[in-house]
Amino acid sequence: MSKALNEKPNAKLLPASSSAGVILNGRYLPPPEDKDGKIWIRTSALVQADPETLYEMWRDVESAPLWQEQIERVTRTGETTSHWVMRSGGKDSGGDKGKNKDKDRTIEWDSEVLADEPGRRIAWRSIGGESENAGEVIFEPSPSGRGTMVTVLQEFRMGKLASVWETIVGRNPKQAVIEYLRHFKALAETGEIPRTEGQPHGPRGKIAGIKRSMYGEEIPTPPARKAS
Amino acid sequence: MKALCWMGNNKVEVHNVTDPTILNPHDAIIKITRTAICGSDLHLFDGFIPTMEEGDILGHEFMGIVEEVGKEVANLQPGDRVVVPFTIACGNCEFCKKRIWSACDNTNPNAHLMEAAYGYSGSGLFGYSHMMGGYAGGQAQYVRVPFANVGPLKIESDLPDEKVLFLSDIFPTGYMAAENAQIQENDTVAVWGCGPVGQFAIASAFMLGAARVIAIDRFPERLDLARSIGAITVDYSGEDVSVLTALKDLTGGIGPDACIDAVGLEAHSAQLQGIYDKVKTALMLETDRPSVLRQAIQAVRKGGTVSIPGVYGGLLDKVPFGAAFGKGITMKMGQTNMHNYMEPLLQRIEKGQIDPSYIISHRITLEQAPEMYKVWRDKKENVTKIVIDPWAA
Numbered sequence: 212m213s214k215a216l217n218e219k220p221n222a223k224l225l226p227a228s229s230s231a232g233v234i235l236n237g238r239y240l241p242p243p244e245d246k247d248g249k250i251w252i253r254t255s256a257l258v259q260a261d262p263e264t265l266y267e268m269w270r271d272v273e274s275a276p277l278w279q280e281q282i283e284r285v286t287r288t289g290e291t292t293s294h295w296v297m298r299s300g301g302k303d304s305g306g307d308k309g310k311n312k313d314k315d316r317t318i319e320w321d322s323e324v325l326a327d328e329p330g331r332r333i334a335w336r337s338i339g340g341e342s343e344n345a346g347e348v349i350f351e352p353s354p355s356g357r358g359t360m361v362t363v364l365q366e367f368r369m370g371k372l373a374s375v376w377e378t379i380v381g382r383n384p385k386q387a388v389i390e391y392l393r394h395f396k397a398l399a400e401t402g403e404i405p406r407t408e409g410q411p412h413g414p415r416g417k418i419a420g421i422k423r424s425m426y427g428e429e430i431p432t433p434p435a436r437k438a439s
Numbered sequence: 440m441k442a443l444c445w446m447g448n449n450k451v452e453v454h455n456v457t458d459p460t461i462l463n464p465h466d467a468i469i470k471i472t473r474t475a476i477c478g479s480d481l482h483l484f485d486g487f488i489p490t491m492e493e494g495d496i497l498g499h500e501f502m503g504i505v506e507e508v509g510k511e512v513a514n515l516q517p518g519d520r521v522v523v524p525f526t527i528a529c530g531n532c533e534f535c536k537k538r539i540w541s542a543c544d545n546t547n548p549n550a551h552l553m554e555a556a557y558g559y560s561g562s563g564l565f566g567y568s569h570m571m572g573g574y575a576g577g578q579a580q581y582v583r584v585p586f587a588n589v590g591p592l593k594i595e596s597d598l599p600d601e602k603v604l605f606l607s608d609i610f611p612t613g614y615m616a617a618e619n620a621q622i623q624e625n626d627t628v629a630v631w632g633c634g635p636v637g638q639f640a641i642a643s644a645f646m647l648g649a650a651r652v653i654a655i656d657r658f659p660e661r662l663d664l665a666r667s668i669g670a671i672t673v674d675y676s677g678e679d680v681s682v683l684t685a686l687k688d689l690t691g692g693i694g695p696d697a698c699i700d701a702v703g704l705e706a707h708s709a710q711l712q713g714i715y716d717k718v719k720t721a722l723m724l725e726t727d728r729p730s731v732l733r734q735a736i737q738a739v740r741k742g743g744t745v746s747i748p749g750v751y752g753g754l755l756d757k758v759p760f761g762a763a764f765g766k767g768i769t770m771k772m773g774q775t776n777m778h779n780y781m782e783p784l785l786q787r788i789e790k791g792q793i794d795p796s797y798i799i800s801h802r803i804t805l806e807q808a809p810e811m812y813k814v815w816r817d818k819k820e821n822v823t824k825i826v827i828d829p830w831a832a
Contacts, residue, residue, distance in 0.1 A: 259531055389551070393550060400532050401545050406462055410462065411579075412444070412456060413442065413454040413494035415493055415494040419493035426492075426573050427573055
């Protein structure tokens with residue numbers, strides 16, 4: 212704390228360290244570097260909801276497919292463990308090019324929660340299966356007093372998961388994590404995820420047809436609501 | 440249904456496409472009764488906005504009758520008559536709560552594309568490229584309106600469509616331009632571009648207290664309209680006319696208190712800089728032609744304000760930032776925060792303070808639209824505003 216400046220009416224106490232290693236002793240730290248086949252992504256979103264609600268939403272792992280479009284199914288297998296099934300066989304889109312034959316192909320893994328601090332933080336890692344990943348999510352009240360800063364730090368081993376992910380969604384796994392958090396925020400704030408999949412359009416030419424894979428009309432948007 | 444589709448640069452066509460359906464709980468389907476072609480549609484037509492694709496349905500100025508609503512839409516019922524704002528806002532994010540609706544966090548399904556270009560994504564827009572959301576537009580017989588619980592303005596009076604249609608974009612856009620110009624009572628305001636947005640910027644500048652508005656254009660029919668609502672006009676195409684000199688002459692040498700650029704990225708200029716920008720944009724070394732912006736910065740008085748409702752999309756060259764700094768000017772701009780203005784401006788129309796339909800020059804069918812895009816681009820037939828009845832044969 213500086214003595215040179217006496218007037219800081221709104222200043223928050225400086226955290227010695229903060230979530231996901233963003234701040235350490237007052238210094239900003241960049242996300243971990245990718246190396247040895249391990250890749251990292253850190254991303255954050257300001258969400259207009261309280262930390263407890265958001266924690267509950269995230270902790271409800273069986274609802275993950277509502278906002279993570281590639282996750283087909285999550286089954287709770289214990290107090291801290293769950294089984295994850297991810298679609299990996301090409302675009303399962305409502306596009307007008309016909310269904311992909313491989314869409315039933317999946318990869319599966321088990322996951323366990325390593326740290327569970329209600330309303331504050333969840334950390335997890337995979338414990339066998341076809342994916343090696345680990346991550347944490349932190350929920351902190353925004354300094355503005357409006358909403359919650361949600362920070363996700365996720366690591367993957369490059370390998371089957373990453374390459375499959377990239378080929379399916381046209382997104383690398385880093386971008387996928389960013390999109391998942393974007394969907395999570397939209398769902399928490401509005402109860403839906405913006406979509407254009409299924410809307411009308413005129414005839415697509417060859418080039419437009421190829422480029423559609425970049426846009427929301429072609430990338431499946433998660434359902435946001437339980438079907439029932 | 441029939442819809443007007445972008446099929447490549449300088450090419451739009453009417454196609455039969457599937458009818459829109461409810462896709463999300465806050466959606467509504469609107470049967471469109473009137474829709475219009477916007478000046479900014481020409482930026483798409485001319486190929487200045489990236490991420491347009493063949494088959495995209497155009498149109499962001501429309502109104503109609505609610506046909507069907509999603510299960511979370513409680514404020515509207517089938518049969519309601521509504522005007523729909525061109526920006527889509529969720530109403531719940533940080534930005535909507537701050538009433539910066541056009542910066543909404545939650546309505547662009549392709550936010551990653553806009554983030555790559557602009558750092559952050561703004562709200563989704565109807566019919567205005569995939570980067571801006573990729574939503575099918577309203578130059579069609581039906582449209583799906585997301586977040587219909589937030590956007591559409593109900594019209595309960597029996598005012599004809601033509602008087603309220605422009606609440607969907609250009610009237611609020613012109614009004615926000617005047618608000619952004621930070622007009623004080625008895626100010627002098629200069630407006631570049633006397634198209635629809637320029638017209639409403641002129642009208643709004645008077646509403647906000649301007650004593651004198653100077654309107655700059657080169658088309659006689661637009662200058663006539665500007666004079667009809669009280670502006671002094673400057674025809675910049677006239678021989679020996681220098682806009683900067685004109686503005687000094689009309690302000691006792693100090694310059695306008697506020698300058699409004701209602702032209703945007705495809706400004707025309709007969710001067711050398713116009714040729715310079717044409718060459719650079721053709722070589723893709725520059726994406727926009729900012730000759731009006733340059734002039735507005737140069738012309739505004741010391742400590743004045745430059746307000747920019749004209750659309751810019753990318754990179755600008757030779758912008759006189761030294762002049763901006765040297766004079767200590769303020770610049771305000773951006774997509775219109777529609778939801779702040781629709782209701783109060785509807786009240787002005789209902790009270791008879793303004794009849795926005797004065798700008799309409801052409802009333803057409805959807806089938807005529809492809810031809811009229813060219814007329815609109817080339818400013819032929821004294822065109823000032825084109826309104827489409829999508830059901831007319």
